[in-house]
Amino acid sequence: MEIINKLGQKISLAEWQELYNLPAGSKQIGKFFSIGEHSIYDEGFLAAPLIMVLDKYRELKGKPVVINSMYRTQRHQDNLNAAGYRTATTSPHVAGMAADVDTTSERDTYDSVSLLVKAAKQLGIKIRLGYHAYLADGNTFIHVDVCPEYYAPGKPYYGQDHPTQWERAIVW
Numbered sequence: 001m002e003i004i005n006k007l008g009q010k011i012s013l014a015e016w017q018e019l020y021n022l023p024a025g026s027k028q029i030g031k032f033f034s035i036g037e038h039s040i041y042d043e044g045f046l047a048a049p050l051i052m053v054l055d056k057y058r059e060l061k062g063k064p065v066v067i068n069s070m071y072r073t074q075r076h077q078d079n080l081n082a083a084g085y086r087t088a089t090t091s092p093h094v095a096g097m098a099a100d101v102d103t104t105s106e107r108d109t110y111d112s113v114s115l116l117v118k119a120a121k122q123l124g125i126k127i128r129l130g131y132h133a134y135l136a137d138g139n140t141f142i143h144v145d146v147c148p149e150y151y152a153p154g155k156p157y158y159g160q161d162h163p164t165q166w167e168r169a170i171v172w
């Protein structure tokens with residue numbers, strides 16, 4: 001597992017743990033999240049601001065949070081697309097920018113969306129939130145990503161090939 005710092009550079013988990021005051025040598029990627037938990041794997045990379053938003057969200061929520069999906073390999077993404085899931089062809093999950101946060105009901109989805117917005121605002125981190133289409137399908141989870149922190153004009157990955165929707169904070 002590598003972490004993408006705010007400059008867009010990949011750093012080791014050990015370096016991240018030191019920067020973010022996590023126990024050295026542990027499996028922790030965040031204050032409340034560790035490798036080995038559901039959908040948090042050893043392979044891949046995750047954006048630091050995403051971890052910070054998830055930690056703050058968990059703190060505000062005051063109880064354990066389940067993540068349905070975080071980093072995905074392109075192969076995994078291709079399989080989801082082929083299976084007909086409502087996923088983006090170019091996915092922020094493959095870029096290490098996204099997490100799907102599990103919720104337990106429609107009410108919990110709305111409450112959790114408010115908490116995610118609050119968490120991002122407190123941290124000054126721009127996020128994109130998706131949940132309307134999933135709710136309409138009868139699914140309860142929220143897609144959150146920090147793409148604007150890397151792909152907006154003036155940000156480190158602006159010059160890389162990316163969908164223009166990744167540049168702005170939105171809720172859909």
Ligand SMILES: [Zn+2]
Pocket residue numbers: 093098099100142143144
């Ligand atoms: Zn997602």
